[in-house]
Amino acid sequence: MTRAPEHPNRRALLLRLVALVGVAALGAGLLATTSSAQGDVPLTAVPRADCGPGSRPETSIQGRVPAGDYRTGRAQKGYTCNARLVGHHGQSGGFKVLRYVDRAGHRCAYYDSTLMLPVDVPYNVGAEGTGVIALDMSDPSRPRRTANLVTPAMQSPHESLLLNKRRGLLVAVTGNAATNAGVLDVYDVRGDCRTPRLLSSTPAGLLGHESGFASDGRTFYVASASGQTLTAVDLTDPRLPRPIWTRAGVVYHGMRVSGDGNRLYVAEIGEPGDGVLSNGGLVVLDVSQIQARRPDPEVPVVSKLAWRSGSIPQVPIPITIRGHEYLFEVDEFANYRIDSPELYNPDAEVGAARLIDIDDERRPRVVSNIRLQVNQPWARRGASQDDPGAQSPVQGYAGHYCSVPRAVDPKLVACSFIASGLRIFDIRDPRNPREVGYFNRPLAPGVKPGKEGAHAMSAPAWDMKRRQVWYTDGNTGFFAVRLTNGIAPRGW
Numbered sequence: 001m002t003r004a005p006e007h008p009n010r011r012a013l014l015l016r017l018v019a020l021v022g023v024a025a026l027g028a029g030l031l032a033t034t035s036s037a038q039g040d041v042p043l044t045a046v047p048r049a050d051c052g053p054g055s056r057p058e059t060s061i062q063g064r065v066p067a068g069d070y071r072t073g074r075a076q077k078g079y080t081c082n083a084r085l086v087g088h089h090g091q092s093g094g095f096k097v098l099r100y101v102d103r104a105g106h107r108c109a110y111y112d113s114t115l116m117l118p119v120d121v122p123y124n125v126g127a128e129g130t131g132v133i134a135l136d137m138s139d140p141s142r143p144r145r146t147a148n149l150v151t152p153a154m155q156s157p158h159e160s161l162l163l164n165k166r167r168g169l170l171v172a173v174t175g176n177a178a179t180n181a182g183v184l185d186v187y188d189v190r191g192d193c194r195t196p197r198l199l200s201s202t203p204a205g206l207l208g209h210e211s212g213f214a215s216d217g218r219t220f221y222v223a224s225a226s227g228q229t230l231t232a233v234d235l236t237d238p239r240l241p242r243p244i245w246t247r248a249g250v251v252y253h254g255m256r257v258s259g260d261g262n263r264l265y266v267a268e269i270g271e272p273g274d275g276v277l278s279n280g281g282l283v284v285l286d287v288s289q290i291q292a293r294r295p296d297p298e299v300p301v302v303s304k305l306a307w308r309s310g311s312i313p314q315v316p317i318p319i320t321i322r323g324h325e326y327l328f329e330v331d332e333f334a335n336y337r338i339d340s341p342e343l344y345n346p347d348a349e350v351g352a353a354r355l356i357d358i359d360d361e362r363r364p365r366v367v368s369n370i371r372l373q374v375n376q377p378w379a380r381r382g383a384s385q386d387d388p389g390a391q392s393p394v395q396g397y398a399g400h401y402c403s404v405p406r407a408v409d410p411k412l413v414a415c416s417f418i419a420s421g422l423r424i425f426d427i428r429d430p431r432n433p434r435e436v437g438y439f440n441r442p443l444a445p446g447v448k449p450g451k452e453g454a455h456a457m458s459a460p461a462w463d464m465k466r467r468q469v470w471y472t473d474g475n476t477g478f479f480a481v482r483l484t485n486g487i488a489p490r491g492w
Helices: 011-023 065-074
Strands: 079-081 083-089 095-102 107-112 132-136 146-151 162-164 167-175 183-188 198-203 210-213 219-224 229-234 242-248 251-257 263-268 279-288 301-305 312-321 324-332 355-358 363-368 397-403 412-418 422-426 434-440 443-448 449-451 461-463 467-471 475-483
Touching: 079 083, 079 467, 095 434, 095 461, 095 467, 162 210, 167 210, 219 251, 229 475, 263 312, 279 312, 324 397, 412 467, 422 467, 422 475, 434 475
Parallel strands: 210 251, 251 312
Antiparallel strands: 079 434, 083 475, 095 107, 107 132, 132 146, 162 167, 167 183, 183 198, 210 219, 219 229, 229 242, 251 263, 263 279, 279 301, 312 324, 324 355, 355 363, 397 412, 412 422, 422 434, 443 449, 461 467, 467 475
């Protein structure tokens, strides 16, 4: 096994990994996969994109940035396929990019500026500052910063930042360093999205890390993986948030809510006390009694699903394709050992992403995998493990967050695949997804201490009218990217 190079601050890096994946303690043990997979399909990479005019394609296998490309200067030029740069802002980024158009027609973007406050502030955050950044996107070629939201949750939202477009509420809960205190911040963005207005900042979140938002904007769910809690917060009056239900003893990660608010789709990291992280998968919860505001609501488990290729389940996104119900689920990272001096394990699973059929919600089943060639075991055991950033336990060639332009017949999905940058997939045929484009701007080693390669980890946002995708790279900031060569389908 190739030994990982020494990191300039190994302890900080390990603590960051612990916080990101929500481990209760550093000695939680081996990140292993469950043996009780259901409905698995072949772990093949999706077909490579056919890159049209104006592209600057990858030089190696799908998703890889070879070490040699840095020596020749090729990597510094970036890699594009049916996508071109429109605008750029700042030099850092976090886990979410959100888009909103207010009542006056102002177009805004929001993104968290750090991956792990305060670890990456001294050497990564620039003049744009910290907190959640608001951008005026009236001219996407010139994003203009209009506000920094620096209340407790916005200063350190970890993976919890979400926007409810129906009510114009921007919400986050404090989370990092494994859990944090759970301060919940609620902002109103309806009046002027360029200058969000604080409505409340309260300890209603209990503990922090991840979140989900009901489409009617009345219920915000807070998950703390390491705190082993799930809390429902009533935002009927956003000035007075109040926790209305809590479940303890669960290791839940990201989650999304069905359109009617009655189902909560949860990425489960594992079972408390089992010593492994990825002994989980998908959990479907019946939250109809919470949605109906019943006193002392019951929240039964409808079903669970595991897959043998899992790493760390991140979030499931409910979508409808040609009248059938699916979840687009994405995993993060790979199954790195955190209790070993050798953090990099070329035999570890990379979960990447998958489509799950939930027409029968009691028997969900995986129908396809969304993977790049560089995610495959043979690639991880080869030369790619020596690429800049490939052996970092919080980077590397793996998935992290995805998003769709709409819930019904989205046609495309955009994913931040960390060192492989922004990837665009066509999912109109859910059993045969294919890649149609990508955009990757890796950072050369030595430019920032402890930073190299790409670090695309944010859930992208969509501007469908302009055929644009917005995302952040933790090393290089906010990007507005236009999809070209006809890969954005007609009818948007």
